[in-house]
Amino acid sequence: MTALIRLRLAGFLRTGRAVAPLLAGLVALGILYGGGRAQPAEAYGVSAVVLFPVLAWQTKLLLDAEPDGQRRLAQVVVGVPRERLAGLLAAVVAGLGTVVVALAFPWLVGGITTVVEPGGRSVGIGVALGLWAHLLAVPPAVLLGALASRACTGSAGYGVAVLALGGVGTIVLGLSGSAVPWLMPPIMATARATTGVAAAPTMTLLTCWAAAWSAVALAGYLWWRRSRA
Numbered sequence: 001m002t003a004l005i006r007l008r009l010a011g012f013l014r015t016g017r018a019v020a021p022l023l024a025g026l027v028a029l030g031i032l033y034g035g036g037r038a039q040p041a042e043a044y045g046v047s048a049v050v051l052f053p054v055l056a057w058q059t060k061l062l063l064d065a066e067p068d069g070q071r072r073l074a075q076v077v078v079g080v081p082r083e084r085l086a087g088l089l090a091a092v093v094a095g096l097g098t099v100v101v102a103l104a105f106p107w108l109v110g111g112i113t114t115v116v117e118p119g120g121r122s123v124g125i126g127v128a129l130g131l132w133a134h135l136l137a138v139p140p141a142v143l144l145g146a147l148a149s150r151a152c153t154g155s156a157g158y159g160v161a162v163l164a165l166g167g168v169g170t171i172v173l174g175l176s177g178s179a180v181p182w183l184m185p186p187i188m189a190t191a192r193a194t195t196g197v198a199a200a201p202t203m204t205l206l207t208c209w210a211a212a213w214s215a216v217a218l219a220g221y222l223w224w225r226r227s228r229a
Contacts, residue, residue: 001078004086009093012062018094021058025051025098026105033111040112041121044130045194047102048137052187053167055098055138059091059145060159071151084225088218091142099134103127129194132203136210140170140185143217152224185213 012018028050033043066074066087075083106112114123121129146152148162166184173181174188181189186209193202 001082001086001089004074004078004083005090005093008062008066008087008090011065012090012094015065017061017065018058021054021061022098022101024057025054025102028054029102029105030109033106033109037111037113039121040123040126041129041194042126043106043112044103044126045133045191047106047130048133049171049187049191051098051102051134052137052141052170052185053163055095055141056145056148056163056166058094058098059142060148060163062091062094063087063146063149063151064159068150084222088142088146091145092138095138095142099138102134103131133190133194136190136207137185137187139214140187140210140217143214143221146221147217147224152221152228154228182209182213185210 029047032046032050071083074086078086116122144163144166148159148166150156150159153159153162170184170187172178173184174186176188176192186206189209190206193206
């Protein structure tokens with residue numbers, strides 16, 4: 001299965017499909033940090049929100065890079081469960097690479113201030129909260145992209161619709177005061193936690209929320225793939 005993960009990552013990179021989401025992410029981050037310096041926790045919390053749809057799109061492109069015939073051949077060679085798991089793990093690896101870029105980018109362009117405000121968090125704590133916010137966004141984004149992949153939707157149009165609904169729904173339903181915030185992953189709630197008082201119980205609750213949403217999305221992805229097999 002490791003070889004299959006490497007194969008899918010290599011196909012994603014060699015076909016040039018990795019360029020578009022990377023450029024989109026850099027442009028979005030450039031706009032985000034172009035307004036001036038911000039505290040690490042605040043900047044990274046918003047960065048995680050901005051990158052969520054980019055990570056989902058990146059996952060769709062990675063999974064769609066492999067021809068359908070090659071995907072069926074991989075199922076025969078390694079088995080259906082491992083073939084599906086390999087795709088998701090490859091997307092996670094690609095997502096973590098994007099997260100590394102997002103964490104380093106503001107330091108390169110001077111978008112982070114190291115001046116600690118009175119009563120504010122230290123730079124180290126702010127960076128740790130930012131890392132948590134980005135890592136929490138990766139699994140839901142990967143699974144949203146997987147649900148939008150050609151193997152699930154069968155067409156590019158339906159895939160784009162799933163991405164758009166998922167991305168917009170995450171932001172709209174995640175707004176403060178939403179009646180059904182649990183329908184989407186807690187990306188917006190995490191951003192609010194990083195800019196406010198991110199207490200341990202709140203962080204634990206948001207982490208469990210993201211894990212539960214990801215588990216439901218994973219079950220839906222596996223069921224959808226099986227029903228289309």
